[in-house]
Amino acid sequence: MHAVHETRVIMSQSGQQRALPPVKDSLLKSYLRHLHNDVQSIQENFTEILKSAKVEEETQVARQTQGEQDQNEMHVRAANIVRAGESLMKLVSDIKEFLILNDFPSANAAIGQRTQFLHNIQAEVDSKIMQLRDELSLNLYELEEEYYSSRFK
Numbered sequence: 001m002h003a004v005h006e007t008r009v010i011m012s013q014s015g016q017q018r019a020l021p022p023v024k025d026s027l028l029k030s031y032l033r034h035l036h037n038d039v040q041s042i043q044e045n046f047t048e049i050l051k052s053a054k055v056e057e058e059t060q061v062a063r064q065t066q067g068e069q070d071q072n073e074m075h076v077r078a079a080n081i082v083r084a085g086e087s088l089m090k091l092v093s094d095i096k097e098f099l100i101l102n103d104f105p106s107a108n109a110a111i112g113q114r115t116q117f118l119h120n121i122q123a124e125v126d127s128k129i130m131q132l133r134d135e136l137s138l139n140l141y142e143l144e145e146e147y148y149s150s151r152f153k
Contacts, residue, residue: 024102031098034091041084045077052077 052070 027098031091031095034087038084038087038091042081045080045084049074049077
């Protein structure tokens with residue numbers, strides 16, 4: 001048998017495609033598995049809460065006992081929904097962390113854009129300083145001419 005290695009290609013925020021190393025690929029598969037399991041758990045528990053909320057016809061168990069049992073089951077299932085929701089929030093946090101730590105092309109593009117922006121501002125400031133220097137030089141020359149040609153020197 002031949003082993004087939006599937007290489008995932010992801011689209012970075014900068015729009016470039018790149019292949020993922022096996023470790024990162026398995027981590028993303030793990031995230032997907034957790035997502036599927038947590039959503040399925042929420043759905044199943046919610047469905048069971050709705051089923052237990054239905055009032056059933058007389059059974060062998062007394063109505064009050066059945067009500068207590070249903071209430072207890074609803075509490076347990078609600079706790080399971082909360083646990084799955086917290087797990088999803090942790091998963092979102094982990095995915096954000098993964099993206100921040102592993103999306104170097106996007107980070108480099110952002111740094112490049114910021115660098116270019118700051119270079120443009122620097123060029124504008126340099127231009128304004130040169131313009132001020134030229135104006136100051138001209139004004140100083142005119143003042144010197146006036147001073148040396150005046151009778152009050």
